[in-house]
Amino acid sequence: MATITKPKTNSDLAQATDSQPKVAPAKALIQGLVFGVVFGFLLQKGGVAKFHVLVGQLLLVDYTVVKVMLSAVVVGALGIHFLHRAGLVEMHIKPTRFASNTLGGLLFGVGFALSAYCPGTGAAALGQGNYDALAMVMGMIAGSFMFAEMSGWISRHIDPIGDRGKLTLYDLLPVNRTLVVMGSVALLVVVLIAMETLATR
Amino acid sequence: MLELIAPIWIIGEVDPLQYPGPAWSPYIVGALIGVLSMLTFYFSNKPLGASNAYARVAGSIGLQVAPGHTRSLKYFKDNPPKVGWELMLVLAVVAGSFLAAWMGGELTGKFLPAMWQERFGSDSYLLRGVVALVGGVLMAFGARMAGGCTSGHGISGTLQLAIGSWVSAICFFIGGIVTAMLMYAV
Numbered sequence: 001m002a003t004i005t006k007p008k009t010n011s012d013l014a015q016a017t018d019s020q021p022k023v024a025p026a027k028a029l030i031q032g033l034v035f036g037v038v039f040g041f042l043l044q045k046g047g048v049a050k051f052h053v054l055v056g057q058l059l060l061v062d063y064t065v066v067k068v069m070l071s072a073v074v075v076g077a078l079g080i081h082f083l084h085r086a087g088l089v090e091m092h093i094k095p096t097r098f099a100s101n102t103l104g105g106l107l108f109g110v111g112f113a114l115s116a117y118c119p120g121t122g123a124a125a126l127g128q129g130n131y132d133a134l135a136m137v138m139g140m141i142a143g144s145f146m147f148a149e150m151s152g153w154i155s156r157h158i159d160p161i162g163d164r165g166k167l168t169l170y171d172l173l174p175v176n177r178t179l180v181v182m183g184s185v186a187l188l189v190v191v192l193i194a195m196e197t198l199a200t201r
Numbered sequence: 202m203l204e205l206i207a208p209i210w211i212i213g214e215v216d217p218l219q220y221p222g223p224a225w226s227p228y229i230v231g232a233l234i235g236v237l238s239m240l241t242f243y244f245s246n247k248p249l250g251a252s253n254a255y256a257r258v259a260g261s262i263g264l265q266v267a268p269g270h271t272r273s274l275k276y277f278k279d280n281p282p283k284v285g286w287e288l289m290l291v292l293a294v295v296a297g298s299f300l301a302a303w304m305g306g307e308l309t310g311k312f313l314p315a316m317w318q319e320r321f322g323s324d325s326y327l328l329r330g331v332v333a334l335v336g337g338v339l340m341a342f343g344a345r346m347a348g349g350c351t352s353g354h355g356i357s358g359t360l361q362l363a364i365g366s367w368v369s370a371i372c373f374f375i376g377g378i379v380t381a382m383l384m385y386a387v
Contacts, residue, residue: 019268021261024285031245032286036293038237039249043294044301046230047223051314056217058374058381064227069355071231072238076360079239089242094348094358096365104346105354105369107339109376113384115336116314118351119344120251122337123291127298129309132317135330137255139337144252144259146338147345151276154346169362184362192228201222 040124049124054116056201063199070188077188081181098162100154115139212322215385220316224305238357247286248361250353252344254291257282259341276345320385347372 023029046068047053056062083089112118115136117125122140126133147154170180223230238249260282263271271277302308313329321328344350347369349358355373358366 019264021257021264022281022283022285024283028245028286029284029289031241032289033293035237035241035245035249036290037297037300039234039290040294040297040299041301042230042233042237042297044298044307045223045225045305046227046234047221047225049298049302050220050223052215052217052220052316053222055215055316055381055385058377059217059386060378062217062222064223067227068223068231068234069351069359071228072234072356073231073360075232075235076238076356077235077362079235080242080360083239083243089239090246091361092242092248092357093361093363094354094365096363096368097348098365098368101347101365101368102372104343104348105372106343106376108343108347108350108369109373109378110380111336111339111341111343112351112373112377113336113380115333115340116317117333117336118251119255119340120249120291120294120350120352123251123294124298127295127300128302128307129299129311130314131310131312132314132329132333135333136337136340139334139339140252140255140341141259141262141337142334143338143341144256144345145263147342148256148259148263148271148274148276151274151279151345155275158346164364167364169364169367172364180362201218 039120040127043121043124044128048121049117049128049130051116051125051130054118054121055113058113058116061199062201063195064201067192067195070192074185074188074192077181077185081178085178093166093168096162096164096167097159098164099158100161103158111139111143210321210325210328213319215316215320217316221307224301224307234356235360238360245286248353248357249290250287250349250357251291251294252341252350252353253280254287255341256280256345257285257288343376 043049047064048068053062053064057065117133117136122133122136170177173180241247241249260277264282354366354369359370
């Protein structure tokens, strides 16, 4: 695969000639592949690639999905907080935009229930042999383009509503950041214990 | 509208718990995904996230069909289509899941999931195809608008205690619960 270098001085020329997507360095591609295989393996073993497990979660009878997510958050929140404190990783905080987060989140939720897969677990479902996930994949590609068509308008009219930038819980609370992380993790562990005690699965 | 069209298709009641659950403990799997996210932060300087791979593919197709127009769109100006880490991740998820299902004897090889058939009938191929396709469209649009999906916001964002990620993740479930109740529990 050839990497096409885009002339920086003449964007018109680039528009006329450069119709191939750029390709990232081999190291990034290989890392993506390795992490993806592990991620897919775990998603399947965790049962979250199964149609009835996802629908069961949304019907509030099977808590597998939330158990997997919150366990990942507990371990990841502690791990990444301390890696960051040690100066080993950078944070990747996405902006808080209340209108876009809420509207986009609700739309996503409707699609989540309709397909009974999400973007990651849908790929896992496909690997497991749920061929209907192919329809979801095609829809995802089409939906991404539809969003891109409207992205200018959304960024002008919706994104600015309740735009708070890269806001985190430790920006809001007047206490030490490690304490906020520990407190949040403790709270999530309590939620997990409650689920294990109260839910059938 | 759902009340008008639903009775035509709905065959029976469903109980998700009568089908097999996860092969491994969800806590172990979740904890390992937490470790995996530490590794992606450390080695790749990237959070785990799936949805933008689809946007990269959409942009790449756009570049073939209508390059000038694709390039003029704000989203693709900010996020130029490329073959990168994110796309490799999602492609490899398919392979990793195949491996896990094959090793565990859980390969399905079906278009219609068992529980779907119980609810909507064993010949509901077209309905399932359309519903999954529309679901994909809404998820992609919603994920791009919210800034991430169940992995990008739901795991990677929430574990950094980002407020927008928690708001988005809670909205994913509100939208999903209401819709699923209408589809399967009415």
